[in-house]
Amino acid sequence: MPTLVMKFGGTSVANLDRIARAAKRVAVEVANGYDVIVIVSAMSGKTNELVGWVDETSPLYDAREYDAIVSSGENVTAGLMALRLQEMDIPARSWQGWQVPLKTNSSHSSARIEEIPTDNINEKFGEGMRVAVVAGFQGISPEGRITTLGRGGSDTTAVAFAAAFDAERCDIYTDVDGVYTTDPRITSKARKLDKIAFEEMLELASLGAKVLQTRSVELAMRYKVRLRVLSSFEEPSDSAGTLVCDEEEIMESNVVAGVAYSRDEAKMTLISVADRPGIAAAIFGPLSEAGVNVDMIVQNISEEGRTDMTFSCPVDQVLRARKAVEDAKSNGSINFHDLVTDDGVAKVSVVGIGMRSHAGVAAQMFKALHDEGINIKVITTSEIKISVLIDRKYMELAVQALHDVFKLEQAAESGRR
Amino acid sequence: MPTLVMKFGGTSVANLDRIARAAKRVAVEVANGYDVIVIVSAMSGKTNELVGWVDETSPLYDAREYDAIVSSGENVTAGLMALRLQEMDIPARSWQGWQVPLKTNSSHSSARIEEIPTDNINEKFGEGMRVAVVAGFQGISPEGRITTLGRGGSDTTAVAFAAAFDAERCDIYTDVDGVYTTDPRITSKARKLDKIAFEEMLELASLGAKVLQTRSVELAMRYKVRLRVLSSFEEPSDSAGTLVCDEEEIMESNVVAGVAYSRDEAKMTLISVADRPGIAAAIFGPLSEAGVNVDMIVQNISEEGRTDMTFSCPVDQVLRARKAVEDAKSNGSINFHDLVTDDGVAKVSVVGIGMRSHAGVAAQMFKALHDEGINIKVITTSEIKISVLIDRKYMELAVQALHDVFKLEQAAESGRR
Numbered sequence: 001m002p003t004l005v006m007k008f009g010g011t012s013v014a015n016l017d018r019i020a021r022a023a024k025r026v027a028v029e030v031a032n033g034y035d036v037i038v039i040v041s042a043m044s045g046k047t048n049e050l051v052g053w054v055d056e057t058s059p060l061y062d063a064r065e066y067d068a069i070v071s072s073g074e075n076v077t078a079g080l081m082a083l084r085l086q087e088m089d090i091p092a093r094s095w096q097g098w099q100v101p102l103k104t105n106s107s108h109s110s111a112r113i114e115e116i117p118t119d120n121i122n123e124k125f126g127e128g129m130r131v132a133v134v135a136g137f138q139g140i141s142p143e144g145r146i147t148t149l150g151r152g153g154s155d156t157t158a159v160a161f162a163a164a165f166d167a168e169r170c171d172i173y174t175d176v177d178g179v180y181t182t183d184p185r186i187t188s189k190a191r192k193l194d195k196i197a198f199e200e201m202l203e204l205a206s207l208g209a210k211v212l213q214t215r216s217v218e219l220a221m222r223y224k225v226r227l228r229v230l231s232s233f234e235e236p237s238d239s240a241g242t243l244v245c246d247e248e249e250i251m252e253s254n255v256v257a258g259v260a261y262s263r264d265e266a267k268m269t270l271i272s273v274a275d276r277p278g279i280a281a282a283i284f285g286p287l288s289e290a291g292v293n294v295d296m297i298v299q300n301i302s303e304e305g306r307t308d309m310t311f312s313c314p315v316d317q318v319l320r321a322r323k324a325v326e327d328a329k330s331n332g333s334i335n336f337h338d339l340v341t342d343d344g345v346a347k348v349s350v351v352g353i354g355m356r357s358h359a360g361v362a363a364q365m366f367k368a369l370h371d372e373g374i375n376i377k378v379i380t381t382s383e384i385k386i387s388v389l390i391d392r393k394y395m396e397l398a399v400q401a402l403h404d405v406f407k408l409e410q411a412a413e414s415g416r417r
Numbered sequence: 418m419p420t421l422v423m424k425f426g427g428t429s430v431a432n433l434d435r436i437a438r439a440a441k442r443v444a445v446e447v448a449n450g451y452d453v454i455v456i457v458s459a460m461s462g463k464t465n466e467l468v469g470w471v472d473e474t475s476p477l478y479d480a481r482e483y484d485a486i487v488s489s490g491e492n493v494t495a496g497l498m499a500l501r502l503q504e505m506d507i508p509a510r511s512w513q514g515w516q517v518p519l520k521t522n523s524s525h526s527s528a529r530i531e532e533i534p535t536d537n538i539n540e541k542f543g544e545g546m547r548v549a550v551v552a553g554f555q556g557i558s559p560e561g562r563i564t565t566l567g568r569g570g571s572d573t574t575a576v577a578f579a580a581a582f583d584a585e586r587c588d589i590y591t592d593v594d595g596v597y598t599t600d601p602r603i604t605s606k607a608r609k610l611d612k613i614a615f616e617e618m619l620e621l622a623s624l625g626a627k628v629l630q631t632r633s634v635e636l637a638m639r640y641k642v643r644l645r646v647l648s649s650f651e652e653p654s655d656s657a658g659t660l661v662c663d664e665e666e667i668m669e670s671n672v673v674a675g676v677a678y679s680r681d682e683a684k685m686t687l688i689s690v691a692d693r694p695g696i697a698a699a700i701f702g703p704l705s706e707a708g709v710n711v712d713m714i715v716q717n718i719s720e721e722g723r724t725d726m727t728f729s730c731p732v733d734q735v736l737r738a739r740k741a742v743e744d745a746k747s748n749g750s751i752n753f754h755d756l757v758t759d760d761g762v763a764k765v766s767v768v769g770i771g772m773r774s775h776a777g778v779a780a781q782m783f784k785a786l787h788d789e790g791i792n793i794k795v796i797t798t799s800e801i802k803i804s805v806l807i808d809r810k811y812m813e814l815a816v817q818a819l820h821d822v823f824k825l826e827q828a829a830e831s832g833r834r
Contacts, residue, residue, distance in 0.1 A: 016473055050493065056433055058500040065503075068511055069496035072489040076467065079486035083475040086482075094485055098515065099561060144516060 001125075004034040005170040007136065007158035010044035012173045012232035013077050022173065022232060023084040026131055030090055035125045037165060039136040039158040040081055042073025047151075063108035067138070067148045071097070074135035074154070082133045092131035093124065097138035097146065102157070104139035104147045111139055111147035113156070116164035134161065155216035163223035170220070170227050171241075172212060177231035178242035179204065179211055181408040182259040187400045189409040193257065194239065197247040200257045203351040203385045217244065247353050255354035255361060256406040259399050262347040264315040265295070267377060267389055270325065272337040275307040282334045283309060283325065290324035292317045295347070296380045296387065309336075310378060312389055315343045345377060346395040349387040350402055362386050368405040374398055418542075421451040422587040424553065424575035427461035429590045429649035430494050439590065439649055440501040443548055447507055452542045454582060456553040456575040457498055459490025464568075480525035484555070484565045488514070491552035491571070499550045509548035510541065514555035514563065519574070521556035521564045528556055528564035530573070533581040551578065572633035580640035587637070587644050588658075589629060594648035595659035596621065596628055598825035599676040604817045606826040610674065611656065614664040617674045620768040620802045629661070637661065664770050672771035672778060673823040676816050679764040681732040682712070684794060684806055687742065689754035692724040699751050700726060700742065707741035709734045712764070713797045713804065726753075727795060729806055732760050762794060763812040766804040767819055779803050785822040791815055 006029065008022045022038075029036050041047075050070045054061050078094035085092035100120060104111035121132045136154025139147045149156050155172060162170035177192065179201065184190040196204075198221035205214045211229055220227045226249075230241025243249075273279060280299070287294055292313050300308040313321055318341055328334045355361045365386055369376060374397065378389040390398055403409070423446065425439045439455075446453050458464075467487045471478050495511040502509035517537060521528035538549045553571030556564045566573050572589060579587035594609065596618065601607040613621075615638035622631050628646055637644045643666075647658025660666075690696060697716070704711055713729040730738055735758060745751045772778045779796075782803055786793060791814065795806040807815055820826070 016470060019474070053433060053493075053497055054500065057436070057497050058504045061500055062503055062510075065496040065500045065511055068513065069493050069500075072492045075489045075492075076470075076486050079482045080470055080474050083471065083478055083482045083486075086479055087475050093479075094482055096485065096563075146513075 001033060001035045003037065003165045003167040004029050005037045005039065005158050005162040005165070005167045006173065007039040007154060007171065008041065008173045008232060009154065009175070010041040010047070011175045013040055013081070014044040016080070018232070019077070019080055019084055023081060023088060025173065025232065025236060026085060027088055027090060028236065030130050034168070036131045037121070037161050037167070038081060038131055038133045039154055039161060040074060040077040040133060041136050041154045043077055046073035046076070064145050067108050068146045071135070071138040071146050071148055074137050078133045078135040082131075085131050085133070090131055091129045092133055093129060094133045094135070095121065096135050098140040100134065102134075102139040102160075104141060104149070106141040106143060106147070108141070108145075108147055110150040111141070113139060113149070113160045116160055118164055121165075150215075152213035152216075155213040156219060159216045159219045159223070159225050159227065162225040162227075163219070167225070170225050172227065172229050173232035174211065174229060175231065175233065176211060176229070177234055177240070178229055179244070179258075181257070182399055182403050183261070186261075186396050187403050189403055191409055191411070193242050194411075195243045195245060195250050195253075196257055197250055197353050198244060199247070199384055200351050200353055201244045203349070203382075204258055204260050212244070220244065253354055254352065254406065254408065254411075255358045256350045256352040256402075256408065257354075258351050258408065259402045259406075260349045260351060261395055261399055263392065263395060265312050265345050265347050265389060266315040266318045266341060266343040267310060267312050267345050268318070268321060268325075268342075269308055269310040269340045270334075270336040270338075271308055271340060272303070272306045273309050274335040275305055279307075279334065280309075282328065284311075286324045286328045286333075287311075287313075287321055290320050292321045292324060296378055296389065298378050298380070312345070312347065312378065318343055342377070344392050345389045346392040347387055347389055348395060348398045348402065349385055350406065351385045353384050355384050355386075364405060365402060368401045369398055372397055372401050374401075418450060418452045420454065420582045420584040421446050422454045422456065422575050422579040422582070422584045423590065424456040424571060424588065425458065425590045425649060426571065426592070427458040427464070428592045430457055430498070431461040433497070435649070436494070436497055436501055440498060440505060442590065442649065442653060443502060444505055444507060445653060447547050451585070453548045454538070454578050454584070455498060455548055455550045456571055456578060457491060457494040457550060458553050458571045460494055463490035463493070481562050484525050485563045488552070488555040488563050488565055491554050495550045495552040499548075502548050502550070507548055508546045509550055510546060511550045511552070512538065513552050515557040517551065519551075519556040519577075521558060521566070523558040523560060523564070525558070525562075525564055527567040528558065530556060530566070530577045533577055535581055538582075567632075569630035569633075572630040573636060576633045576636045576640070576642050576644065579642040579644075580636065584642070587642050589644060589646045590649035591628065591646060592648065592650065593628060593646070594651055594657070595646055596661070597675070599816055599820050600678070603678075603813050604820050606820055608826055608828070610659050611828075612660045612662060612667050612670075613674055614667055614770045615661060616664070616801055617768050617770055618661045620766070620799075621675055621677050634661065667770075670771055671769065671823065671825065671828075672775045673767045673769040673819075673825065674771075675768050676819045676823075676825065677766045677768060678812055678816055680809065680812060682729050682762050682764050682806060683732040683735045683758060683760040684727060684729050684762045685735070685738060685742075685759075686725055686727040686757045687751075687753040687755075688725055688757060689720070689723045690726050691752040692722055696724075696751065697726075699745065701728075703741045703745045703750075704728075704738055707737050709738045709741060713795055713806065715795050715797065729762070729764065729795065735760055759794070761809050762806045763809040764804055764806055765812060765815045765819065766802055767823065768802045770801050772801050772803075781822060782819060785818045786815055789814055789818050791818075
C-alpha cells in the first residue's frame, strides 16, 4: 500500500477532543488505502512546562538531561493517539524515537537525523497494522541517550519519515490553512497559494512566514518530499492547504510568489572605515561572536582608501552590535570616523522563482515604492528574492503596494498557482 | 565504594522544591562515601492525570499503550533530579527503564522483573559518576516495549536494584516516618518501631498499614535486602525511620510487634451446607470468579452430613458475594439452608515473630477483649498472627486494649525494638 505521513502540531493535539479530531483525519486516509505514519507533537503547553522546570532547576543545564525530560510530552500524545485509533477499530501502535530507532548524532537539543531504519515499522505494516504513531522531535544518540531535534523538530521528523518510507506525501497539520502571498493581517487581498516551490518557501520562512521549520523544508527539498501544509481546524478537501513541492510541479506561476516582511530591523553604518583586505572579517567577526544576527550587508565606496559599511540586524541587538564594533575600534582592529544607527527601519522582500527568467522585477518594485513616496535605504538581491530596507512607518503601505503591482491577488493564468 | 539505593515517592518529589530537598538527602549519602542509586516516582498527581487521559480515550485500553503513556511521569522526575544533583556538583545522570535495561516479562501494567544488568551503571560509577537516577515503576519487555510494574511499583524497582547491586541498604523515603506499633490516630501510645522483621511487615502491610508495596517486601525478604522506611520531611538521623530486616538482625523484641486493623469487613455464613468432598472449592471458586476478596474462612461442624461455612470479605463486596453464592445454589453446585450476612464487623490482628516461641499470646488476647466486654465472632491464626472479627463499634477499643496488654508503648528490654 502507498504510504502517507501526517504530522499534527501541538495545537492540533492540545486535548483529548483534538486528538480525536486528528484521529478522524487519519481514519479518512486509512480508508483511502494508505498505510499512515502519524508524527505527533506534545499537547500544546506541555513542552513549555517541562522547559520551565529544567530552566528553574539548572540554568546551564546538561543538554542530555534536558532532552530526556522535554521529549516526554510527545510520548504521551503518541500513546493517546494510538489508543484513539484503536477505539475506531484501526490497528495502530505507538513508537518512541528510540524504538524506531530514529538515529541521530550526539548534538543534544539540536541533533541531526542520521538514519531511520524502516524494517521495524514495515514489519508491522506487513502484519496488518495500518497506522504507526511516532513521537516527533526525538531520537537516540550513538551512546543510547535520548536526543531532540530542536524546537519545531517534529516537522523535520515528519519529512525524514516521508523520505525514509518513500511516502507519497507529507501532510503537516497546523493552525493555519496554508501559505499566503503575504500576511492577511496587512492586506485582505492576500491569497492562499495552492502550490509553492521549496526555494520560495525557504525564503518566505526565513523572512517571517513561520509556518514550517526551515530545516524541514531544506530536507524536503533535498529528498523531493512533497509537503502539504493545511489546517486541522477546517474540513479536508483535495485543494486544502498549500503544497510545497519541486518547481517542476508548478507548471506556470506568477513571477513573484509572495511579499514577506520583517518589522523590527535596525540599520547601522560605519562611516569612513579605513579600507584594507580583511576589513569585512575584522568587522563581522566580532559581531558574530557577540551573537548579533547580521542580515543585509552593503559596502559603499567613499573617498580614497576609505569606505562606508552598512549592515542590518534585529532592533533588539543594536546595543550589543554597537558595543562589539566600538570594542573592535578600541583594540585597534578596525578604524572608522562615526557609527550611525537607524533603529526605525523594516525589511520588505519579494520572492519568486519566476524572477530567474523575468528581467525588470527589481525596476518594477522600486518604481512601485517610489510612486508611494517610499524611500529605499538599502537593497540586497538574490536569484529569487529582492529585499529593501525602508522606514518602518511605511512597511504596511509597501507590502500592499507590492502585492498590488505584482497582481498577487490573482492566480497565474494557467490556474496552477 | 559501597552502594546505597534511595527511593523517593511521589509526594517527596511533588515539585521542584521537594526535588531539591530530596537531592540534599542524596548529597549527604554521597558525602558519606556511597555510590547512590536513586529511584524516583512521578511528581504526585502526574500519574493520575495520565491514567485519566487513558481511561477517557479508551476504557478498555491496550495495556501496551497505557504503559508507554503512564511511564512518562517518572522520566521527567529522573531528569530533573539528575540536573539538580549536577547543580550541586555531584556527577549524576538519569536512566529510563529501557536504558538500564530493566528487563521484565510481557505482562503489561503488572510486569514482573526478570533481570537488571549492572554493567551499564557500574561502568559509569567506575568513571566517577556518583549518582544514577533511575525512573521507577517501568521496564522493557522482550518485544522491546515499555512495561510498568503496577501502582506503587517504584518500591519494587528500588528493592530489585538493591538486590542486583548488592546495596548496603535500600532507603524508602515517603510521607510517613516509619512503621508504628499501630495507627497513631487510634492510640497516642503508638510507638515507631526501630526494626521490624520482613514477615511481620508483610502481615502488617496486607492488613492495612499501607507503607510499602507488599511485593517489594516479599522481594526484599527473598534477597535479604535491608529496607528502611523513613520520611523525607524530617531531619535525617541514624535512628530515623524503621528498618525492615531479617529477623536475625532483631536481637530481642516484644512478642507482639504491632496491632493492625481493617475497619470495613463483612461476615457471611452459609447455614447448613450439604457437606461433601470439594464443597469448599464449589463455594469459593464462584466467589473468586466474581472478584470477591475472601479473607478469613471458618468451617464449623453442625449436624451430621451438614456444616456451617463462614467467611469474611470487604463490606463493599457483599452484594457481589451474595449473588455469586445464590447463583451457585440455583445451578445446583451447592446447597444450603440460609445465608446470614453481618456487615458491621471489623478485623483486629496482633502480629509478631515472637509468637512462635511464646505460648499464651492468643489466651492473653482473648482475655483482654473479654475484659472489655468485646465478643469475638471469628478467629483465625497463623504462625505469627492472630486475627479476630468483632463488632465494628468496638474496633478502636480493641486496638487500644491490645496495644496496652502487650505493652507496645515500651520497647523490649534489650532496647533493640
